[in-house]
């Protein structure tokens with residue numbers, strides 16, 4: 606993953622201010638940094654202009670960036686999105702209200718392979734549970750990952766009887782679907798769906814859960830809320846399992862070069878994988894527009910606190926867990942589930 610240096614951040618920031626003040630087209634202000642980062646710079650200026658209502662000029666920058674993009678196509682994806690939406694750079698949906706875009710995303714080979722490694726690593730790392738097992742899935746989505754994890758833990762002889770499978774999600778359509786998925790995969794499992802925001806869930810827990818699963822869900826909270834929620838959650842869990850995207854999307858402020866640099870790489874690569882997957886174009890496009898592009902636009906148009914995405918770098922996750930869970934917990938495992946030059950999906954386990 607590429608990071609910008611301090612001088613680069615400063616130069617980009619000034620260029621952004623100049624482009625906003627003068628609403629100029631591509632090439633002005635002139636780019637002077639690392640040559641291979643020029644498409645990323647065009648994306649920064651293009652999305653900055655689009656976020657400020659200058660979508661026509663923004664699109665010119667994106668199209669210019671698209672012409673010299675190689676291996677990474679964020680300028681192409683955002684300019685094509687603007688084409689589809691008649692230049693409206695606004696979130697086209699409320700992500701996860703309809704589960705289907707996410708369900709399709711989870712079927713893309715990149716995710717299938719990465720999650721297979723997660724399941725293997727998590728089931729090696731967890732101890733065997735001799736008492737009836739209680740698990741809590743925070744931001745469960747369609748529940749498929751949890752169902753697969755439970756099946757895997759059973760296959761490895763780590764879990765036998767189950768006392769509770771608690772499914773928490775803010776989207777009622779997701780909790781319904783998750784309850785159905787888990788009940789079908791594990792007949793007789795004591796499933797308890799809870800439609801609630803993560804922030805409220807800890808206050809509604811009773812007793813101790815053996816495992817809390819957080820897969821691609823905790824990143825919907827900013828650092829301050831992650832910390833506050835974890836403070837309340839820690840008394841109720843023995844093991845925390847994380848599957849996440851390693852990206853610098855939490856602390857950078859709206860319209861900062863650092864945020865654009867991170868979003869350019871992570872969302873660019875993920876969208877590329879979705880379009881590369883063999884599926885009807887309409888299905889792939891709905892997955893991109895109503896899930897990944899919706900999140901991307903939130904990151905590029907909404908301030909911290911309002912936006913919906915706050916992926917963190919692995920080091921920040923360790924800092925969060927060490928600082929909040931304290932010395933009762935330790936990092937029991939960490940591994941890479943997928944990595945290339947610009948995208949990193951990882952597994953992390955903190956346990957008592």
Ligand SMILES: C[S@@+](CC[C@H](N)C(=O)[O-])C[C@H]1O[C@@H](n2cnc3c(N)ncnc32)[C@H](O)[C@@H]1O
Pocket residue numbers: 700701707711743744745746747748749750773774775776779801802803804819820821822825
């Ligand atoms: C990217 S999906 C991940 C689903 C699942 N954990 C998985 O990995 O397959 C994120 C889920 O978190 C839920 N979510 C987002 N923000 C939430 C919040 N503040 N409280 C509860 N659920 C939330 C969404 O509705 C969605 O189902």
